[in-house]
Amino acid sequence: xxxxxxxxxxxxxxxxxxxxxxxxxHEQVLAHKGEDIDIDASxxxxxxxxxxxxxxxxxxxxxxxxxxxxxxxASDVFVKTLQLLGISDEALLPKEILK
Amino acid sequence: MDMNExxxxxxxxxxxxxxxxESGLLRLNDGDTDPETVNAVFRAVHSIxxxxxxxxxxxxxxxxxxxxxxxxxVRSNKLEASPDLLKVMLRSADVLSDLTAASRxxxxxxxxxxxxxxAELEAYAKGQPLPGAAAPAAPAAPAPQSEAPESPxxxxxxxxxxxxxQPVPFSFDGIDDDDELAIGGGASVFTVRFKPRSDLYAKGxxxxxxxxxxxxxxxxxxxxxxxxLPSLDLLDPEGAYFSWLIRVETESDEEAIRxxxxxxxxxxxxxxxxGADEEAFTxxxxxxxxxxxxxxxFDLSLLEDAPVVAAEAAAPESVPATQEPAQLAPxxxxxxxxxxxxxxxxxxxxxxxxxxxxxxxxxxxxxxxxLINLVGELVINQAMLAQSVVENExxxxxxxNLGLEELxxxxxxxxxxxxxxxAQPVKPVFQRMGRIVREIADMTGKSVKLVTEGENxxxxxxxxxxxxxxxxxxxxxxxxxxxxxxxxxxxxxxNPEGVLKLSAKHRSGRIVIEIADDGAGINRERVxxxxxxxxLITPEAxxxxxxxxxxxxxxxxxxxxxxxxxxxxxxxMDVVKRSIQALGGRISITSKPGKGSVFTMSLPLTLAVLDGxxxxxxxxxxxxxxxxxxxxxxxxxxxxxxxxxxxxxxxIRDTFCPLVDVGNILNFRADLANPVDGVALLVESEGxxxxxxxxxxxxxxxxxxxxxxxxxxxxxxxxxxxxxxxxGRVALILDVDAVVTASRGQPLSPDMMLAATG
Numbered sequence: 101x102x103x104x105x106x107x108x109x110x111x112x113x114x115x116x117x118x119x120x121x122x123x124x125x126h127e128q129v130l131a132h133k134g135e136d137i138d139i140d141a142s143x144x145x146x147x148x149x150x151x152x153x154x155x156x157x158x159x160x161x162x163x164x165x166x167x168x169x170x171x172x173x174a175s176d177v178f179v180k181t182l183q184l185l186g187i188s189d190e191a192l193l194p195k196e197i198l199k
Numbered sequence: 200m201d202m203n204e205x206x207x208x209x210x211x212x213x214x215x216x217x218x219x220x221e222s223g224l225l226r227l228n229d230g231d232t233d234p235e236t237v238n239a240v241f242r243a244v245h246s247i248x249x250x251x252x253x254x255x256x257x258x259x260x261x262x263x264x265x266x267x268x269x270x271x272x273v274r275s276n277k278l279e280a281s282p283d284l285l286k287v288m289l290r291s292a293d294v295l296s297d298l299t300a301a302s303r304x305x306x307x308x309x310x311x312x313x314x315x316x317x318a319e320l321e322a323y324a325k326g327q328p329l330p331g332a333a334a335p336a337a338p339a340a341p342a343p344q345s346e347a348p349e350s351p352x353x354x355x356x357x358x359x360x361x362x363x364x365q366p367v368p369f370s371f372d373g374i375d376d377d378d379e380l381a382i383g384g385g386a387s388v389f390t391v392r393f394k395p396r397s398d399l400y401a402k403g404x405x406x407x408x409x410x411x412x413x414x415x416x417x418x419x420x421x422x423x424x425x426x427x428l429p430s431l432d433l434l435d436p437e438g439a440y441f442s443w444l445i446r447v448e449t450e451s452d453e454e455a456i457r458x459x460x461x462x463x464x465x466x467x468x469x470x471x472x473x474g475a476d477e478e479a480f481t482x483x484x485x486x487x488x489x490x491x492x493x494x495x496x497f498d499l500s501l502l503e504d505a506p507v508v509a510a511e512a513a514a515p516e517s518v519p520a521t522q523e524p525a526q527l528a529p530x531x532x533x534x535x536x537x538x539x540x541x542x543x544x545x546x547x548x549x550x551x552x553x554x555x556x557x558x559x560x561x562x563x564x565x566x567x568x569x570l571i572n573l574v575g576e577l578v579i580n581q582a583m584l585a586q587s588v589v590e591n592e593x594x595x596x597x598x599x600n601l602g603l604e605e606l607x608x609x610x611x612x613x614x615x616x617x618x619x620x621x622a623q624p625v626k627p628v629f630q631r632m633g634r635i636v637r638e639i640a641d642m643t644g645k646s647v648k649l650v651t652e653g654e655n656x657x658x659x660x661x662x663x664x665x666x667x668x669x670x671x672x673x674x675x676x677x678x679x680x681x682x683x684x685x686x687x688x689x690x691x692x693x694n695p696e697g698v699l700k701l702s703a704k705h706r707s708g709r710i711v712i713e714i715a716d717d718g719a720g721i722n723r724e725r726v727x728x729x730x731x732x733x734x735l736i737t738p739e740a741x742x743x744x745x746x747x748x749x750x751x752x753x754x755x756x757x758x759x760x761x762x763x764x765x766x767x768x769x770x771x772m773d774v775v776k777r778s779i780q781a782l783g784g785r786i787s788i789t790s791k792p793g794k795g796s797v798f799t800m801s802l803p804l805t806l807a808v809l810d811g812x813x814x815x816x817x818x819x820x821x822x823x824x825x826x827x828x829x830x831x832x833x834x835x836x837x838x839x840x841x842x843x844x845x846x847x848x849x850x851i852r853d854t855f856c857p858l859v860d861v862g863n864i865l866n867f868r869a870d871l872a873n874p875v876d877g878v879a880l881l882v883e884s885e886g887x888x889x890x891x892x893x894x895x896x897x898x899x900x901x902x903x904x905x906x907x908x909x910x911x912x913x914x915x916x917x918x919x920x921x922x923x924x925x926x927g928r929v930a931l932i933l934d935v936d937a938v939v940t941a942s943r944g945q946p947l948s949p950d951m952m953l954a955a956t957g
Contacts (some may be wrong), residue, residue, distance in 0.1 A: 119400050119437065126436035133431070149395070149406040153428060153440050161431040184410050186421030186443060 108136035108168055113178075115143050117151035125151050129158045136168035141178040152187060159191035209250045210303045211561070216243040217296045218630050224292055225633065228285045237280070241270045247295065249461075256302045258313075259295075264454075265317045266291050269324040275470060278323060287319050293634050386417070386448050389456055392470040394424075394442035397435075399466035406441065412459045417449025442468075446475055564660070567620055571807055574610075574617045575904035581610045582925030618805055622657040625703045625712070628667050629654045632674050632701055639678040646685050646695055647678055652702035658710045659805035665782055666712070666802065669775040673714050673798055674699070676772065681718035681796055691793070693717070709784075710804055715797040721790040723747045748788045748796075752776045780936065782806065783826050785883075811903050811932065812880070813924070814894040817867035820930040821894070822903055822922060827935040829881045829889065831897065834858075834874045845871065849879060849891045856881065858891045859942040861933070865917050882935050890939050905932065917941065 109132055114121060129137075139155070141147075155171070162169035169191050171178075182193055223240035226233075248263035269288070272278035294316055297308045391413070395406050413419060421443055428440040447456055453471055460469045585603050629651045640647040682688075682697035689695050700715040723744060730736045730750045742750075752772045779786045784802035803809070803826065811822035812831075838850040839858070847858040858879065862868045872893060879891040903922035908915055908931075919934035 118405070119403070122436035126431075126434065130431065147407070148400070149441055150400055150437060150439075153438070154431075154434065154436050156425060157428050157431045157434045160428070164430075181407055184414065184419075184421065185407060185441070186423035186445075187425075 108138045108170070110138045110140050112140040113144050115145050117144055117147040119148055119150055122148070122150040122154055126154045129154060133161070134165065134167065137162070137170070139169070139171040141171050141174040144175045144178040147178055147181050149185060152182065152185060152192075155192055156187065156189055159189055163191065206254055208561070209254060210299065212250065213247055213299045214627075216246050217292065217299065218627055219243045220292050220295070221289070221630050221633060222626075224285060224289050227280050228282070228289070234274070237270070237274045241267065241274050244270055244295070247299065251302070254302075258308075259298045259302050262291075262295060262298055262313055262317065265320050265324075266295060269320040272324050275472070284323055287316065287323065289637065291316050291320060293637070296634075386450050387452070387473065388475040389447045389449065389453060390472045390475060391445040391447055391456060392442070393445060393460070393467060394469075395439045395463065395467040397437060397439040399463050400437060400439060402466060404463050404466065406443070409459060409463060410443070410445070413445065413447065413456065416451055416455050416459060417447045419448075420446040422446075562620075567617075571617050571621065574614050575807070575906075578610050578614055578904060579923045579925070579927075581606055583927050586925045614808075618659065618807065619657075621660045621807075622804070623660050623663055624655045624657050625663060625666075625710075626654040628663055628670065629701055629703070631667065632670060635671055635674050636678060636699060639675055643679055644684060645678060645682055645697060647682060647697045647699055650698060650700045652700065653704045656703040656705060656710060657804075658703075658802070659807065661806045662710070662782060662802055662804070665778070666800075669778045669800075670712070670714070672775050673772075674701070677714055677716040677718070677796070677798070681716040681720075683719055705804075706801070709801045711799060711801045713797055713799050715795060717795040720792040720794055720796050721748050721751070721788070723792070726750050745789075748790050751788070752786070783809065783824055785826070807905060808902050809905055809922075809932065810900070811922075812900050813898040813903075813930065814878075814880070815896045815898060816865070816894045817862040817872075819862075819867055820898070820924065820928065821861070822930050822932045823880060823882075823892070823894075823935065824919075824932065825900065827882045829883050832879050832881065832891075834877070834879050834891075834893075836875050839874050847871075847874065849874070851881065851891070856889050856891050857942065858893055859939060860893050861938060862893075862895070864938055864941050882939070888939075890942065892933075892935070892938065903930070903932070 111128060111132060117125065159169045171192050179193060220240055220243035223236050223243065226236050244263050244267045248260055248267055251259035251263060273280050294308065294312055301308050410421065424442045424444060449455065453473065456471055585607065588599060588603060633649050636647050636649045677699055685695035688697065698717045702713045704711050726747050731738050735750060735753055736742065776786050779800050782802055784800055786798065786800040788796060788798050790796035810825040812825055812828060814821050814823055834849055840848045840850065842848050848855040849858045858874060860871050863871055874893055877893050877895045878897050879893055881889055881891050883889055905920045906922055908918060908921050917934055917937045918931045920932045921929050922932060924930050
């Protein structure tokens with residue numbers, strides 16, 4: 101990947117990622133486009149499907165641009181919600197859970 | 200609000216749903232293929248079932264359930280809405296309506312009726328799968344074993360029985376084994392497709408919560424379809440792109456699953472099918488090889504070692520297992536997925552096309568009546584005020600007059616608007632006729648198509664309630680006597696299916712309802728012979744065709760050779776005519792031999808106000824309904840002829856007409872008035888004859904608000920109702936038919952109950 105040397109930007113997700121948070125999250129993610137990014141989901145205590153849509157779309161677009169997009173660390177709730185929704189994108193699920 | 204009130208509301212809603220159901224089915228019958236129509240029909244049955252469940256109406260629930268199951272097959276295109284099936288469904292709608300009525304009013308519906316239909320519906324639901332209709336990609340594999348063994352298939356439909364569903368025909372053998380392992384121990388497997396629309400989120404619902412709820416029903420395997428997700432730039436963060444394919448393994452029934460989606464049903468596409476759709480879970484998406492969208496690993500572990508808490512399970516070693524069966528059918532999945540997506544999209548697209556229903560509220564009829572009554576008082580009061588201003592004012596202040604005029608306009612407008620509240624389309628009555636036609640057609644072995652027109656024509660609720668009965672009678676007559684049997688029709692070169700047309704329209708302030716059949720028309724020879732036989736006419740009488748046709752309205756006249764079960768029980772068209780006249784209406788018939796007959800009835804739009812002629816009789820003020828009056832005339836002395844001791848006739852043009860002294864009949868005066876001093880009102884009375892009612896003077900013509908005498912005082916023979924005039928005095932509304940009958944020598948008697956405005 102392109103930017104191994106520099107430490108990636110970290111986007112810390114708020115505690116609640118519901119419908120109201122989706123727009124803001126979308127803007128925040130867009131603002132980081134073109135650079136490696138780590139998503140810190142450790143604080144997340146509630147997450148809705150729409151925010152996950154944003155994150156999954158982001159993960160795909162980062163992958164298409166060959167940039168790093170990684171969710172780590174992630175709270176239990178975040179991981180469990182992804183599993184409940186049947187989302188298995190490796191960029192969203194922390195590695196240790198997938199493998 | 201107590202339980203009974205809620206229940207009452209439920210039954211009211213049931214009525215609406217039943218009407219919706221029937222009109223939907225009829226539209227399907229006419230070849231409508233709009234999926235939204237099927238959805239509407241399904242929703243109707245589903246809502247009835249849901250409500251009935253809440254009130255513990257088990258009969259209703261179990262029948263509705265079977266009905267719904269079959270409808271669901273139609274909805275998901277597994278079953279074609281063939282004419283035969285629709286016939287069964289229409290009959291089921293009738294039974295459902297009877298069951299609803301039985302639940303409300305007590306009583307029962309014959310078990311044989313329901314069980315027969317249940318069996319038929321079930322046979323349709325499982326017996327006639329349409330090959331390849333559901334998924335073109337599916338090989339013609341035998342349907343995977345359903346859960347039939349543990350589901351009862353007997354007559355009484357257990358609410359849990361979902362085996363009637365044709366499982367989605369994705370199947371291949373490699374998976375069937377796994378399937379068997381998975382569903383051991385009495386659990387059933389369902390496949391749920393769930394595609395939320397953005398509305399779902401906008402309304403504060405959350406797919407996550409729904410899935411979590413669903414996970415409480417049973418073990419889930421969730422597969423998220425993310426193909427619709429656009430790129431990040433194009434993404435609407437509040438849009439809905441995900442859809443889910445969920446395999447539910449549960450001890451509960453389909454209903455439990457459906458309940459999870461209860462509140463989001465209209466904001467998402469939800470499809471629940473019995474049986475597993477393994478392929479969808481195991482085949483990787485062959486379209487995009489870089490998308491790691493294979494089934495979530497823990498899903499597969501379920502197939503191997505039974506219960507694992509879904510969310511916790513992460514079993515990487517099972518990943519290879521997913522690949523193996525998947526390769527058996529690499530091409531199927533994308534097509535199937537597309538088909539699902541296309542279907543979901545179709546549903547999504549179909550919904551906005553439905554116009555939003557206008558907002559309505561339910562109001563107790565009593566309250567409306569009270570309002571109407573008050574507005575009536577207001578109108579009277581306004582008239583009184585106007586009159587006293589006119590009387591007291593000599594100079595004539597224009598400001599007062601102007602204000603009065605405005606007040607008059609306002610009150611009239613208020614009155615019209617209030618009347619409009621009670622105005623309702625005749626649709627529900629017309630729909631009930633559909634059922635009657637079906638029943639009679641079945642009983643008589645005739646094939647009849649009912650065509651309705653103008654069912655949105657509005658008329659006062661009181662009128663609607665009262666036309667159902669005469670209408671029913673006329674429809675029965677038309678099918679039983681009017682239309683010929685199919686063989687006869689074929690012989691005559693007509694379409695074996697008879698057409699009965701029921702139409703409503705507004706015409707000059709009245710509603711006109713026509714019942715037209717394309718049957719044999721009136722057999723004038725027979726009518727005449729019968730009339731002579733019954734002594735209604737003399738054999739020499741020279742009657743026009745119209746006169747003969749109108750003979751059928753004579754009391755006790757029935758032309759049917761045989762007395763059938765349906766009509767002709769000695770209760771003839773005279774009863775129809777009388778009840779229509781009691782509503783202030785008229786009925787007439789035109790008939791063409793071989794072409795059919797048309798019954799036309801014309802009714803007032805409301806029973807709350809009446810156009811009347813205000814007359815004076817022996818210093819009393821009376822109101823004569825305008826509908827009864829044919830003409831008014833000033834008698835000449837030379838036209839009056841005495842006849843017997845007290846009878847008099849008046850010559851009008853070429854005919855003689857009995858003169859009826861209203862003042863004498865109502866006992867306003869003991870002696871007979873001199874006809875030359877008064878005015879004669881030529882009225883048409885029951886039985887078609889004309890009479891000249893003699894009154895002293897005509898004051899004018901006006902609209903009056905009807906006040907029931909029976910409700911406020913007691914029934915007075917000869918008087919239909921009362922009203923209050925502008926000067927505050929009570930005026931009686933004349934019951935023309937009663938007065939005419941009394942003039943024939945029968946005294947007015949209290950038991951002559953002739954209603955309102957006859």
